[in-house]
Amino acid sequence: MFDVIVIGAGHAGCEAAAAAARSGAKAALLSFDASNAGQMSCNPSIGGVGKGHLVRELDVFDGLMARAADASAIHRRMLNRSKGPAVWGPRVQADRVHYQKAIERLLADLPIERLFGEAVCLTVRNGRVSGVELADGSSLIAPAVVIATGTFLDARVHTGLESKPAGRSGEKASIRLAEQIRELGLAPKRLKTGTPPRLDGRTIDWARLDEQPSDSEQWSFSAYPQAERALPQLCCAITRTTPATHDIIRQAEAQSPLYSGAIEGRGPRYCPSIEDKVRRFGDRDGHQIFLEPEGLTDHLVYPNGISTSMPVAVQQAFVRSIPGLERAEIARPGYAVEYEFVDPRLLGTDLQLRNLPGLFLAGQINGTTGYEEAASQGLVAGLNAARYVANEPSMLFDRRSSYIGVMVDDLTLQGVSEPYRMMTARAEYRLLLRADNATARLGRDALNSGAISPQRRAAILRHFELRDQPDFASTDEGMADALYRPYVERQKREWEAVERARGVRIPEVFDYNGVPGLSAEMSERLFIAKPETLDQASRVPGITPAALTALHVATARLAA
Numbered sequence: 001m002f003d004v005i006v007i008g009a010g011h012a013g014c015e016a017a018a019a020a021a022r023s024g025a026k027a028a029l030l031s032f033d034a035s036n037a038g039q040m041s042c043n044p045s046i047g048g049v050g051k052g053h054l055v056r057e058l059d060v061f062d063g064l065m066a067r068a069a070d071a072s073a074i075h076r077r078m079l080n081r082s083k084g085p086a087v088w089g090p091r092v093q094a095d096r097v098h099y100q101k102a103i104e105r106l107l108a109d110l111p112i113e114r115l116f117g118e119a120v121c122l123t124v125r126n127g128r129v130s131g132v133e134l135a136d137g138s139s140l141i142a143p144a145v146v147i148a149t150g151t152f153l154d155a156r157v158h159t160g161l162e163s164k165p166a167g168r169s170g171e172k173a174s175i176r177l178a179e180q181i182r183e184l185g186l187a188p189k190r191l192k193t194g195t196p197p198r199l200d201g202r203t204i205d206w207a208r209l210d211e212q213p214s215d216s217e218q219w220s221f222s223a224y225p226q227a228e229r230a231l232p233q234l235c236c237a238i239t240r241t242t243p244a245t246h247d248i249i250r251q252a253e254a255q256s257p258l259y260s261g262a263i264e265g266r267g268p269r270y271c272p273s274i275e276d277k278v279r280r281f282g283d284r285d286g287h288q289i290f291l292e293p294e295g296l297t298d299h300l301v302y303p304n305g306i307s308t309s310m311p312v313a314v315q316q317a318f319v320r321s322i323p324g325l326e327r328a329e330i331a332r333p334g335y336a337v338e339y340e341f342v343d344p345r346l347l348g349t350d351l352q353l354r355n356l357p358g359l360f361l362a363g364q365i366n367g368t369t370g371y372e373e374a375a376s377q378g379l380v381a382g383l384n385a386a387r388y389v390a391n392e393p394s395m396l397f398d399r400r401s402s403y404i405g406v407m408v409d410d411l412t413l414q415g416v417s418e419p420y421r422m423m424t425a426r427a428e429y430r431l432l433l434r435a436d437n438a439t440a441r442l443g444r445d446a447l448n449s450g451a452i453s454p455q456r457r458a459a460i461l462r463h464f465e466l467r468d469q470p471d472f473a474s475t476d477e478g479m480a481d482a483l484y485r486p487y488v489e490r491q492k493r494e495w496e497a498v499e500r501a502r503g504v505r506i507p508e509v510f511d512y513n514g515v516p517g518l519s520a521e522m523s524e525r526l527f528i529a530k531p532e533t534l535d536q537a538s539r540v541p542g543i544t545p546a547a548l549t550a551l552h553v554a555t556a557r558l559a560a
Helices: 011-022 051-060 066-070 097-109 176-183 243-251 274-280 310-317 371-389 403-414 437-450 454-467 468-476 476-500 520-529 534-538 544-560
Strands: 004-007 027-031 045-047 071-077 089-094 114-118 118-123 130-132 140-141 144-148 156-158 164-167 191-197 197-201 210-212 237-242 288-293 301-302 331-332 335-341 360-361
Touching: 004 011, 004 371, 004 468, 011 027, 011 097, 011 144, 011 371, 027 360, 045 051, 045 066, 045 371, 051 066, 051 243, 051 371, 051 403, 066 071, 066 089, 066 097, 066 371, 071 288, 089 097, 118 176, 144 371, 156 237, 176 301, 176 335, 243 274, 310 331, 360 371, 371 403, 437 454, 437 476, 454 476, 468 476, 476 544, 520 534, 520 544, 534 544
Parallel strands: 004 027, 004 144, 027 114, 144 360
Antiparallel strands: 045 089, 071 089, 118 130, 130 140, 156 164, 156 335, 191 335, 197 301, 197 331, 210 237, 237 288, 288 301
């Protein structure tokens, strides 16, 4: 018997099991086999704008991802350096093998029982979860279960017009568990994600490409000090698609499952496939591609920017129309994965299903995309599953103090119509929620969580002591605090004004595209809904508090 069983050993599942174990729960981590814990099945990178903030917040609670990323980093880049520190985005390219080994080491340091097999059914007694049944007929007993199945729930892989059940290339889908989840009325829709073809780096003409070196600055994701970089640093390279690339893709459009009707699920807006880019942005003569090495001893290269589900022959043809890739060989074709997800509005902010106590959901099953979003949900679900078993109050994350809180709030209140990706624009307090002040923002919560190591506790307390010192004002973090202080106060006043002004009317003819700070996604949602007041706008699905703030400022200017 266990306290918490976690189904799925991806980024969400590993963090959930680790958080539950750190909280004192007897935790089990169940997966198909022993080789897939922490696997980077898509891009071999961690972090970015918004996403890097999540990783730093995870680290405050002793999460795994930051330390594994530091241990496996082969290229570091702080994105958005030309802008203010509030939107800087720490990002690393990771050696896939080293990352997975780092996750395994961190899991091995915790009292987690690793189990292997297929979960086919949840057991329920008296309206509460009581365990899991496996495909081999055995049963596991636990009062709390975390489902973190990623893209495996009744999933299909598409390459051209070929389609087969699979949750990832070469791995079977979770079919029987999906059937039960449907019976519970929890999986109303499907989503889609995809990957680009992996290239053999030995067949790329690197001399023709623009080189992108790793940062010289010795920054890390984890707050734990590190004397030096663990691995050698590699360069990435940049190229672009060409009009010839786009012509090849257009001519083969009928062979794309995206347009043949084979795929019904919607893909991520901010990470579209190359065929989507060609169709939606027909006026562009090229799209940027980042060639990212997958490891120090691996010849595979990830061409970030050309995710595709076109037939293999088409993929080979358009790849070779790109400068520097004229002789490139595809080592592994790109493909799309379509899978079921649960409407996250059925969850509480502890990520527990409201009408089935003891069942927690984390990761792509909740409609998100990305390792970082999944891992952060795993932390929330794991912490709260352990607290549920111990009959302790839930640990909730506030959107005013964390991007984790922003994400959970968005998901459980607004739901999703496409894969959810974290961006700084989603947070109304984004000037306060910097990547460099995660410990200051969340350290007290971590200390009170009962789920951190003595070493982490000491590091947090040491950081608070440093903040009280006179010379703290001269650090990176201290100077940013001073820089943003008046803007943060203004931002708080703006949001308070939005709350007071929900009855303010929006003109019938209104140019949402002309509102500063309003993203294209928010503009589109508002244009379609045509709300008459700010209060109505706040109830448009997917509209964030940050968008409401921008809209309020714009309407106030019109009324002035």
